[in-house]
């Protein structure tokens with residue numbers, strides 16, 4: 001309640017307004033996960049309202065517009081500037097273009113009206129470009145059955161064209177529709193890593209979405225940890241950036257200078273097959289970049305393994321001794337002895353590992369790390385992005401009766417929640433999430449490059465077996481690079497991932513988090529392969545890894561899933577793999593392929609039945625109490 005309400009009438013008016021909102025249908029929520037830097041695909045999904053725009057067009061225009069025309073209208077809404085340009089080149093004369101403008105105005109206003117009917121006028125107004133508020137409202141709320149209004153409607157349309165404002169008006173109206181088609185966006189983690197532009201994704205969210213929340217994913221933790229000063233988080237993210245041809249992001253987006261690191265890597269390492277970068281874009285990497293990314297990945301991997309050794313030694317409570325591998329190298333680093341078995345090393349690059357003190361950094365490594373972490377802590381733009389995620393995010397979220405988190409709740413094979421013992425305390429389930437949440441916030445309010453407890457715990461969240469964001473027994477990065485043995489490379493999933501098929505298990509989790517059994521649990525993190533259902537526990541748990549990560553398309557066979565919750569219920573949306581923005585526009589290919597209704601009720605859910613509704617009711621009671629005291 002930010003308005004100052006002083007008179008009795010003002011208070012009464014506000015009570016009436018708030019009560020009216022309670023009666024409106026609940027806004028549509030979209031759930032998206034594992035975006036992994038794929039900005040173009042993410043933007044496409046936001047533009048198409050996660051498939052919702054297409055559905056609204058279908059509901060409104062079936063029987064009036066052919067399927068092909070519906071598709072054209074949908075693409076005009078998604079990419080107005082590009083479609084305008086394309087349309088103009090296709091028109092053979094001026095009359096044809098005028099007719100197209102008229103048709104488009106009518107269709108867009110009708111669609112905007114249909115999309116806006118769930119919202120208050122004030123909210124709709126906020127979605128309209130200030131340049132067009134007045135005329136859009138005139139068109140939107142005109143009673144076209146009244147003769148006088150019909151005339152003014154026609155005159156407005158006519159004048160928009162005559163005054164040369166048609167293009168700007170179309171673009172603005174399409175943007176309004178984009179904004180209204182989804183009311184609230186939830187991102188269930190992993191904006192960062194592997195894809196080229198997590199920075200654009202965050203800028204997009206910050207500029208376009210007021211109603212947004214975020215549940216941190218294990219990859220985001222690396223970036224958040226780096227800003228807090230964790231050298232291990234930073235080394236992991238740099239290694240992944242080198243592996244996926246993304247080093248340029250650090251310089252271009254965040255001003256982090258890697259020159260010294262690159263020089264050091266090229267001087268000390270030679271390309272090795274295991275370190276060949278995986279390019280995510282269509283552009284091929286130059287040979288020079290391939291070589292340098294390969295060497296950088298090696299240099300960082302070795303520094304990472306060294307600092308991991310030091311951290312594991314100072315934190316015995318992490319119980320990660322099985323990750324100490326550098327000290328098990330033998331015979332000139334050509335073999336490794338693990339649990340009594342000797343394995344040959346492939347693609348070894350241990351020239352800077354001192355066999356007498358394998359976890360000790362060389363002076364140059366030390367200097368490079370110190371310089372980089374200072375840059376990470378001090379990058380203004382990175383700090384801005386990370387604090388946006390911290391301030392709008394959390395380890396988990398309870399929202400409208402649903403429970404949202406990225407990975408898992410660590411449990412044993414019987415489904416009992418496992419406790420993590422740290423600093424003389426034991427944390428399980430919701431308390432474990434709350435504990436990590438508080439450490440992250442504390443770490444980010446006191447960034448430091450020293451080897452402190454908070455930094456170590458944040459790194460543990462990336463890779464520890466009790467991390468709800470990771471959910472596996474160990475991260476076998478070392479074995480995957482250097483040991484050709486499938487068994488050693490296995491990362492075993494926590495039993496959560498098999499138990500989450502069971503309804504009783506979901507009910508237990510709801511209980512622990514203080515939620516009702518009618519809710520849903522929504523996770524990301526594990527790609528869902530084509531043919532495997534993302535719906536589990538009899539419709540109580542959903543896994544909606546958006547499958548946007550291009551390098552992972554081969555594994556999943558589909559793009560991925562998103563979820564929509566509207567006033568009628570839940571819908572699961574399947575996405576086809578997205579190639580490029582240009583190809584999507586040229587071929588008018590919508591990545592939304594199917595929508596499956598999961599839950600549908602006959603009566604619409606209203607705002608009164610949501611978390612916002614609960615807050616509004618509280619505000620109404622406060623106002624009513626004030627009225628009584630007047």
Ligand SMILES: O=P(O)(O)OC[C@H]1O[C@](O)(COP(=O)(O)O)[C@@H](O)[C@@H]1O
Pocket residue numbers: 218219243472475476477480491525
């Ligand atoms: O495919 P890559 O680059 O080898 O990465 C594999 C690593 O990523 C992880 O899967 C974690 O990332 P995700 O959260 O995307 O699954 C690790 O468990 C694994 O070791």
Ligand SMILES: [Mn+2]
Pocket residue numbers: 190217218219406469524525526
């Ligand atoms: Mn993940």
